[in-house]
Amino acid sequence: MPTPTLLQSIAITLIQCVLVVLFVFVVVPLTVFAERKVLGYLQQRLGSTRVASGHIGVTGWMNRGMWKWGRIPVLSYWRGIPGLVADVLKLILKEDIIPAKADKFVFFIAPAISMVSAVVVFAAISFVPGTFFVFPSWFPGLAGLPVAGGIADINVGLLWILGVASVGVYGIVLAGWASNSKYPLLGGLRSAAQMVSYEVPLAISLLAPVVLTGSLNFSEMAQRMATGLSAWGLVPQVLGFLIYLTCGFAETNRLPFDMPEAENELVAGFHTEYSGMKFGFFYLAEYINMTVVSALAAGFFLGGSWLLPFGLQGLVNHLLPADAWLAGPHAIFFVAKIVFLLFTYIWVRGTIPRYRYDQVMSVAWKYLIPLALVNLLIAAFVRCAV
Amino acid sequence: MNKFLRTLIPFDIAKGLSITGKHFCKVFFTANRRKVPFHIVSEYPEVVAKLQPRYRGRLTLLKDEQGEIKCVCCLACEKICPTSVITIEKGKKEGRKMPYPVRYDFEMERCIFCEFCVESCGFDSIILNHQFELASYNREDLSIGMEGLGQNMFEPSPVGKFSVADD
Numbered sequence: 271m272p273t274p275t276l277l278q279s280i281a282i283t284l285i286q287c288v289l290v291v292l293f294v295f296v297v298v299p300l301t302v303f304a305e306r307k308v309l310g311y312l313q314q315r316l317g318s319t320r321v322a323s324g325h326i327g328v329t330g331w332m333n334r335g336m337w338k339w340g341r342i343p344v345l346s347y348w349r350g351i352p353g354l355v356a357d358v359l360k361l362i363l364k365e366d367i368i369p370a371k372a373d374k375f376v377f378f379i380a381p382a383i384s385m386v387s388a389v390v391v392f393a394a395i396s397f398v399p400g401t402f403f404v405f406p407s408w409f410p411g412l413a414g415l416p417v418a419g420g421i422a423d424i425n426v427g428l429l430w431i432l433g434v435a436s437v438g439v440y441g442i443v444l445a446g447w448a449s450n451s452k453y454p455l456l457g458g459l460r461s462a463a464q465m466v467s468y469e470v471p472l473a474i475s476l477l478a479p480v481v482l483t484g485s486l487n488f489s490e491m492a493q494r495m496a497t498g499l500s501a502w503g504l505v506p507q508v509l510g511f512l513i514y515l516t517c518g519f520a521e522t523n524r525l526p527f528d529m530p531e532a533e534n535e536l537v538a539g540f541h542t543e544y545s546g547m548k549f550g551f552f553y554l555a556e557y558i559n560m561t562v563v564s565a566l567a568a569g570f571f572l573g574g575s576w577l578l579p580f581g582l583q584g585l586v587n588h589l590l591p592a593d594a595w596l597a598g599p600h601a602i603f604f605v606a607k608i609v610f611l612l613f614t615y616i617w618v619r620g621t622i623p624r625y626r627y628d629q630v631m632s633v634a635w636k637y638l639i640p641l642a643l644v645n646l647l648i649a650a651f652v653r654c655a656v
Numbered sequence: 657m658n659k660f661l662r663t664l665i666p667f668d669i670a671k672g673l674s675i676t677g678k679h680f681c682k683v684f685f686t687a688n689r690r691k692v693p694f695h696i697v698s699e700y701p702e703v704v705a706k707l708q709p710r711y712r713g714r715l716t717l718l719k720d721e722q723g724e725i726k727c728v729c730c731l732a733c734e735k736i737c738p739t740s741v742i743t744i745e746k747g748k749k750e751g752r753k754m755p756y757p758v759r760y761d762f763e764m765e766r767c768i769f770c771e772f773c774v775e776s777c778g779f780d781s782i783i784l785n786h787q788f789e790l791a792s793y794n795r796e797d798l799s800i801g802m803e804g805l806g807q808n809m810f811e812p813s814p815v816g817k818f819s820v821a822d823d
Contacts, residue, residue: 311683312676314697337702346688512666621676622669637663 274415281412286421290392293605298557299354301612307347308613312620318350361553366546369450376448381544381551384441388558391434394427395565396420396489398575398601419575419601420489427488428480431566432473435521438559439465442523442540445552449543457539460529460627465521467634472517474642478510478649479570492574493599497584499652506649507580511571513642515614518563520634522556524615526622527630564611565604572607575599579607712769713787715742715762717802717809718780726781729755733773733782739766742773757802760809764790765798787812 274282303318310317320336322329332352340346368377398419405412424430439462446458480486482503483494495507520527531539541552572579577596578586590597625633662668686692688703695705718726729746747758774782790813792798802809 308680311680311687314679314683316683316687316697316699319699340688343689347684617673617676617680620680621672641664 274412278412278415282415282417283421286417290421291389294389294392294558294561297561297608297612298554299358301557301560302357302553303351303354304612305616305619306350308616309620312617318353320350321352321356358550361547361550364546366548367543369543371450372543373448373450376444377543378548380441380445380448381548381555382441383444384438384555385551385558387434387437387441388555388562391431391562392565393421394424394430394488395562395569396423396492397604398599399489399493400599402601423487423489425485425487428476428486428491431488431562432469432476435559435562436465436469438555441552441555445544446540449540451543453536453538454540454542457529457531457536457542460536461523461540464527464529464630464634465523467631468517468520468527468638471513471634471638471642472521474639474646475510475513475517476566476570478506478642478645481646481649481653482506484653488569489574492569495570495581496573496576496578496599497581497587499581499584501585502652502655503581506645506652507571509641509645509648511567511580513638513645514567514571515611516633516638518567519615519618520630522559522563524556524560525619526624528624529627529630560612560615561608564608564615567611568604568607572611573603574607575601575604577603707786707788711786711788712771712784714764714785714790714813715767715773715800715809716783716785716812717760718783719810724752725757726779727757727760728779728781729757730778732776732778736772736776738770738772739768741767760802762800762809763798764800765795785812 307317319340320329320333322333336349336352340349368374396419400419401416402419404416405414407413442461442465443458446454446456446461449455479491479495482499483491485491485494495503499507519525523529523531528539531541536542541549544552568574573581573583576583576599583597587597683697686694686696688698689695690703693706695703698705720726727744729744731744734740734742734744741763743759743761743763744757745759746755749756769784771784774784790798792813797807797813800807800809800813807813
């Protein structure tokens, strides 16, 4: 393979960025849609199945078409997807109100902080270790060059991910404070305490993979967690996965831990005073954060881009021929795991009611942190003994 | 210790997830499928729900194989009706030994669909059909007699067009 020049590697990185942003902005609206549909099915409803109502005009034409296509069983779940377009249009076209007493600059910058900190994390996540694809020979300027599975597979990837992800707290706290209104302030304060509390067990539960693999590089960790562990590695992986997922729910402010925006207590929490595209940024940031947490869980605990979760792939791999398709890493497995975890997010939301505030805190400090420490200890034993 | 373990191991969460997951699967795999024997949820005007055989719809007079009205004017249904929506006028007809209903009026606006009339009938001459889309814009449409086109005691009531699936 030819070594790329500086210009070529910049072009490749830009292409990777575009691909990742495309992935994010395809997955996020689909998650919003899936939230409606899956929550509906969980509550024995059908979710959104049509645009507006009636059978006249453009929407009527769309409704009739969707009904006809919906006769085909698989397509029937996708009716109502034009409603997403209406959603986005609403977010863009709605009047953007800034409260008179609000701190204008902070009020403006807060959604941007939470959005950027959510998207930037994807730089260190690699979808598949090594090469994702190689440019074909007819491609102008970049012929025969490989494209890596992640934008920047840096050697301190996990530190970068944790650091940038915790900047997202600032977005919420600043939004709550800058609105100059009581409910957003309460929501912001709650989220500050909650997210700082849950950052601790989250980080400790992610330390277990670090101890097990001896690396901070995302793709290397994913590879060793998936294929390089002995059978004893199963224990810290399963336990760590449960702890990590619980903390991930709390970090992204999702039910059952949605303290910052408890609708029946705080109107809408920290984004009460936001409207238009600023609210849209918070909305997007929440879903992108969900995708990030799912990606980390998939990468470290569910076997990354290998088929089997919890390091089972490493135990079964010697049974398969070395070049078998199922034995190798594929980006599609990684994406499938992310999608499954996003489904789990909605599933849990439809099942478990919101915790009381003191319960949220006691779950973090009394149970999750000791449990995460025990998990870390087990991981250390597994690392030393085996 | 027991309580501690119960708190630590999320059995209750797993149980809740399995219950909602079961409901999810049920709705996901049966919704709007016409061939499924019983729907938990389906889109009503487009996919008509399958009704139980005992469903109580509109009162209907039956005829026998020769096209004769089976009713013999015993007035059992008229007497037992709690809201007295049935009015029968007895009459005679050439070549028929039994009495013949000249008038059989059914005022659906007051009917409570209790099926007492059908149960009291000793000649199986009336049934409640499976029709439930009985709303109407006119009060007159709800008084059903033996005469009239499409709006009589022998045929189901005409149904309006409601949905995108109708055209």
